[in-house]
Amino acid sequence: MDEKTLQSILDMHQAMNIEVFYWWCTAIMFLIHAGFLAYEIGASRSKNALASGMKNVLTLASIIPAFYFVGWWIYNAFPNGLIPIEASAALPWSASMRPDADDMGTGIFFAAFALFGATTGSILSGAVIERIRLGAFLILAVILGAGVWILAGAWGWHPDGWMLHKLGYHDVGAAGVVHAVAGFFALGVVLNLGARIGKYSKDGTPQVIAPHNMPMTLIGLMLIIVGFFGFLGGCIIFNTGDIGWTTIYGNRTNLSAFAFNTLMGFGGGVIGAYLSSRDPFWTMSGALGGIITVAAGLDLYNPGLAFVLAVTGGALMPKIGALLEKRGLDDSVGAFAVHGFCGFYGVVLVGIFAAGFPNVGEGVPDVSFTGQLTGAVVMALTGFIPGWGVAYLLKKFNLLRVPPHVEVLGLDLFEVPAKAYPESLSSETSSSVPARSGGVVAAPMDKRPDIS
Amino acid sequence: MDEKTLQSILDMHQAMNIEVFYWWCTAIMFLIHAGFLAYEIGASRSKNALASGMKNVLTLASIIPAFYFVGWWIYNAFPNGLIPIEASAALPWSASMRPDADDMGTGIFFAAFALFGATTGSILSGAVIERIRLGAFLILAVILGAGVWILAGAWGWHPDGWMLHKLGYHDVGAAGVVHAVAGFFALGVVLNLGARIGKYSKDGTPQVIAPHNMPMTLIGLMLIIVGFFGFLGGCIIFNTGDIGWTTIYGNRTNLSAFAFNTLMGFGGGVIGAYLSSRDPFWTMSGALGGIITVAAGLDLYNPGLAFVLAVTGGALMPKIGALLEKRGLDDSVGAFAVHGFCGFYGVVLVGIFAAGFPNVGEGVPDVSFTGQLTGAVVMALTGFIPGWGVAYLLKKFNLLRVPPHVEVLGLDLFEVPAKAYPESLSSETSSSVPARSGGVVAAPMDKRPDIS
């Protein structure tokens, strides 16, 4: 075998292995969305279950093409801030944005990034269930999932991003770039959207609006956790030659490090949330909260430390949720507490427990507390400002929220329209819908009223 | 390191990588069946939920061994048409059909193909819920899943298949070979099986028979989508040496191409189906319909084009479903519309948008409209004729459909017998079953009547 043949074989093997790895990352990340779908349907009251589910499906379907048409270009064009650099190869009409037997990379990286984007949309989705208009939601989701977060990604999750080069920003598992950005965006939207009718009594005391199907929320959250292995796998760089794994910042790492700390983050988060809340919903969310708390330093923490940090993240998370609730903010599934708070907290923790860790590359500052705190604030603002701003505009044009009678009777009846459980006699439905004989509805499918 | 050692290491690495890839394809494809189970249970009325679920489990369990005993041989023996060639290595008593440390391939390819076969059975399964006899269904499923589709596979999804060599047939993602064949087979069965009692009023107007658990259908469909990454992964050939990926026809391609177009097919299909139907069930099915629409040309389409094609597939799909419904065909979950129509349509589209694409191999015609249209018709007939024929025979012997009183009272009571939700007081059950005290049933498990 001559040198050239050998090199060609080695290159091809590795190129294929890289494609396979991110292919499975993408596939497994779809479980995040299967999970969010189950979780948000379960967390809604049954009168809104299908409207919630439709939102999840359409989130994915809208963000993916939007990410193809503009998101990938934003990532490549804005590492320096708000002035784009040349990145025409990432424009949808370029040769690299289509099937090419010699380009084993662009499609698969695009796919993984598109799924990250879809994740931000699904995070937002939970916070706003049961009263947002579908159209307004999709506008917000596309802005977040194919614009805002990937701009933050170009800044803080890119080898040339200004946050790495100016701040030494370290956020390996996208705690800030995905979770904090999406969580703070959701907070901005919720501030404009307002609480669900009935969420607060006249004196402002928060009321429990119970998930109609708690088991479904738990199953959904477990599927999200499975999906996180695709998400976190998508956060590591599979290099060619004998370089091995690196983080997106070029530091050497490996999946063993990720495995240690993902598992310990899971365990710690659940335990922390359980001890702090005893609530099944928060306990299960603690799995997410724990992983997000340690995500930014997944490559660096001692697993024992990761466990302890995740316990604190998991324990604080329900308190943050309760705090928001008391302040009149109806974040229906605790999206801000889980993603916004834990993401922000996770970025800052790297500045405390991994300060001084040397970054790769000339002139790149070391990891530092100031750098991480500044970075976390940048992420929070990058998410919050457009979330608040766009939601404010939508509200001004009266496009943000469904009318009160729709909310009271349920979005499924008006926006979908269909019933999640047409056979069931729940306390909700038994009062408004007559029982049917034989489960057969009189109106043929194509004659059902389209009231949306 | 001498040349021989090096070659041996390189060969072993790649052989292992190949096994790993198809192992995960197989595993992920099981999610298709987890998804179909959830989807078809949810789409049934609760009185038939368990009978639907049992059907799905037994489909897999019957097709897999049947595929081992005859299916794999059919694939290897019939590339030329209906006259078998020598393929004794694929017979169950041959040395290659058992564990062999030196044969890193047969088992894993068998597994992936067996799961394709099981998928055809699950596609059929949804169309016939709520009135087919379990035994008749299993006969049909085994004929389809271990016989019919793999014969079509030998013709159109095999490097030596006559459809490639005569027609230049191009169907990379098995739109025709799996989906059209299974969809048209289902159509043939439904024609003989007849509509569910109550599906049509006396004047023939179709009635809505609503899924008893719409959230479960949505979750199921999301799991099917995750499983599709295993399915589509199983459609690409992982070669040794420096050859890289090829399609089953030997054209060079890669997972980046598949990733671009799978995602754009997903997005387009959902959006098309939503715009055309507004229905949650069809919208979610649009994800499947969109991917199937672009599957045959997954390696060739520009992603923007794939998106547009998927929009059209997704938008037409509910119309096809409504058309069938009006003609008295009760395809209970739209299996023909999603799989039969989109599969057929997807094959034809390659003839329009990729005509002239050169095939590999001497004398193999280029991709052409005529070749694709002929191919699509071959697939449709190969599915339809045995589906119609076997169902006709079963009907003649009165084996196809449960008696009317079983259908009215629910298959679960007679065929299973058990209740899906023994605690619930649905409109169905409250009229026929007395409420229980304490959730405890009087009869011990081994004394329950076996009426089936």
Next chain:
Amino acid sequence: MDEKTLQSILDMHQAMNIEVFYWWCTAIMFLIHAGFLAYEIGASRSKNALASGMKNVLTLASIIPAFYFVGWWIYNAFPNGLIPIEASAALPWSASMRPDADDMGTGIFFAAFALFGATTGSILSGAVIERIRLGAFLILAVILGAGVWILAGAWGWHPDGWMLHKLGYHDVGAAGVVHAVAGFFALGVVLNLGARIGKYSKDGTPQVIAPHNMPMTLIGLMLIIVGFFGFLGGCIIFNTGDIGWTTIYGNRTNLSAFAFNTLMGFGGGVIGAYLSSRDPFWTMSGALGGIITVAAGLDLYNPGLAFVLAVTGGALMPKIGALLEKRGLDDSVGAFAVHGFCGFYGVVLVGIFAAGFPNVGEGVPDVSFTGQLTGAVVMALTGFIPGWGVAYLLKKFNLLRVPPHVEVLGLDLFEVPAKAYPESLSSETSSSVPARSGGVVAAPMDKRPDIS
């Protein structure tokens, strides 16, 4: 390219491939737990659904850190029996138990093993639903999942384990080491725990306590099956160089062998269980039972034989379950029948159908009937004795079981406290809980009573 560079590239490629493989094994194994969660929630009555689910989540969260702190050391320290050998590298404060860019292995193997451990906890979990105290359960689960099974693993699932070296023990897919150990442990616990109130009439006749949501149990079981591909993948050793796959005992094998027999085990188990029981719950469990029945000899059986063996395992399984039920043992989901019996049976079968198979290594006896039978008994006792003993102690201190009034009114009300389906009017709940208006509960979340 010089020799050293080439070696370095080859080593790095393979090291990365190894990490990737076990990373996905770990991820896919989380689906086992998503599945167990769904399955055990569905198998409970609705008044206990959330308590069951909480148990599953906390099982994982407790076993994972415990396995990090002691389990991994036990595996490495006890291959010789009960006297530990030097294994300080597996202690949590050692350098190998933390992120290290040069150690591409420890983290990922730890992760896969931790998930095996968690699986034993989830197996126990199902047997004891609806009456065990959460605290007692977690103690038992941690002892089993981070202690007992991994001690058995050091003995019988380790290249230096005494069971291999003395008995020629062959248990490739962990039928004995995981399933028999966990099943017999569960049996010991159930003996002390006692049957659920209402499970037996006054004359001792067993009553059916029906799963409140049978579809959810079926979906859960399908997810467990998907997860089994991660589990079984984690049972094969991915070697470097040109060695290829081996079993944990050093015999050459490959994923093709695993694929053949996993699929045939699935099919046979379902068919056997269906023919023997006609029950949907047992039929679906037959998929697990069949795979476990053939797991110990996954590398050796002819697939046709594997199918037949799985049919017998699947068919016997419900009979074993009924036998226990008649003897007053309330194993609520048949965990002993599925895991304990089939695991034991599977180990013994290797001694019948693969006796004489030569083991690798000097002085290691061949596979033999006596060796396998002895091995199976060792596994059974290693599970049963601590399970019975610890449960006995917990019972003596009155810590094992919830008080009768809690059991009657439901654990969710006291241990969680929340309702799984707050909107539903089931026969259970309608008698004890007044209907609500508008789905809004009066008490804010932070004012709910914590009665646990």
